[in-house]
Amino acid sequence: MRERGRTRAVTVREAILLRVIEDALKGSTKSAAFILNRYGLMVSGEIQHAELTGDDQAVLEAFLTRVKPNPSEGDVS
């Protein structure tokens, strides 16, 4: 992407958002509404974050099982 005469690498997602912002600044009410809505959702915390998949849950549970202290380890028998 070219910005102020300089080229810099950006992700596709960033490039799309930059283009929408550019459109909004040029007067596109649709783009402006989109950006402002996203901003509003972000500030209010209502944006849905990605969820853990079944595989993610399996990894997390295995990790928690591994690091969880074993109560029997403290016993003296």
Next chain:
Amino acid sequence: MTYNNMQVFNAMLRQDFRAFLHRTVLTLNPGGQFLPNWHIDAIAHALEEARNGRIKRLIINLPPRHLKSIISSVAFPAFLLGHDPRRRIIEISYGTDLATKHASDFRSLIHSSWYQRAFRQMRIARSAESEVFTTERGFRRATSVGAALTGFGGDVFIIDDPQKPVDAQSEPLIRSITGSQTRCFPGSITRRPASSWLSCSACTSMT
């Protein structure tokens, strides 16, 4: 599912190589199962020591199908670059097919959504068949034994199966591989910290 769970999950992937490896195996083997074992824990610990600079040379010898390539040639480079996208990693195998296969698995890993969520600073600048460059000029480059490496300096060298099993008894080949490895890693005469991970029968003549 809450945002905090995702944060915990991402932090776990960044901090715990064994958990990262578990997620890697599930990504590369959809529907498969990860079977933890003490040898995986031992390798993970040794690689963590290498990542932290406490081990400079490491040889891993294991029978086939024990995850040594997935751990050392796929998961570990991804974990390294995730933490430091400036690392320059060169992975060497006996043939182009094997090197390309590892490179393909590596690319699947770093393009996965969970990896990109966990390692936000690691961004891919260019991804080709045998090499991936980060935006911080780090890379993982796959090549085969005997291929030209002139001009490609690296911080980390991973030599994974530099010879085919059928060539395990070939003295000339072992001498050739040992010679090329010696040229790559000339003992203490290294200008940069370099580490090598070996899993090969040629190791017997190197130890």
